[in-house]
Amino acid sequence: MAKAEERELNLDPITHEMGAHPVGTGLGATGGAMAGAAIGGVGGPVGAAVGLIAGAAIGGLGGKAVAEAVRPTVEHAYWRDRYAEEPYYQVGRRYDDYGPAYEYGWTSWGLYPGSFERVESDLGLHWDAWRGGSPLTWPEARPAARAAWERASLAYGPVGEPLARENINADDVVRVLNSLLETSRDGEMGFRDVAEHTVTPSLQSMFRARAQECAASAAELQQQVDRFGGSVAQGGTTLGALHRGWVAVRGSLGGLSDLAMLAECERGEEAALARYSHALQQALPQDVRVMVVRQWQGVQRHHDMVRRLREQERERNV
Structure with a gap:
């Protein structure tokens, strides 16, 4: 053969x-x-x-048994499409530089129980033996390995937990999807608000792009609600509406600096991450889980970007 x-x-x-x-x-x-x-x-x-x-x-x-669901070709394809957009990416690096780190991350997830932080020191010790031709040092490879570990953990379930456990019923799937749909709508409207109130062109572009991403996530979630025969939730969450209202009132009066707006966005993304993490604790059908993981990673990526910008803005204001 x-x-x-x-x-x-x-x-x-x-x-x-x-x-x-x-x-x-x-x-x-x-x-x-x-x-x-x-x-x-x-x-x-x-x-x-x-x-x-x-x-x-x-x-x-x-x-x-632990890693039967993990498909290396799928994981490599996923990261090959995204590695250059990751916050740890170094200009000029190729996927071949990061590929061993990603593989190290998802493979180690299946080998070690617990969190990445718990075994990070061990992974660092063994990186040189695993890295092959990658020129990355462990501090350079660590973020990529962690990202692959977290994706595997969310996409395929906790180590030691049966991957073939019974899925939740259609009504519960719809409830989870509608919760995330409301969260995505909160993000879309919230980021449109802050884009209107900042005068910094680069931030306006970033906030508008994130609003479009949230809208795309909402549309994808709505399709899944329809697929499972549920009623699509209308609007966002009450907390999200209050949050957006505070931004709109303060921002229209010039009460929010770029630093304050970035802090608000960071809080909004943290709330979204909490909802996505809760959703991924449920026994979702595998195709739904893969979609939710992908959206979760988008929220995480943007959260990290906003946090870096907030820290940079704070340093400029010192």
């Missing part, structure tokens, strides 16, 4: 049976290797080396 066909079928590298997922097999081998090295280490360097090889062979399929 051709190599390309083998990769497509995810054949077991040992038995050649179908279903051995490349990420699962890799992370299982890594975990087995680490355990084997620890056990073999009792016998000194040679024992550690033997344990490393044996552990990798025995553990080769140990991660299969």
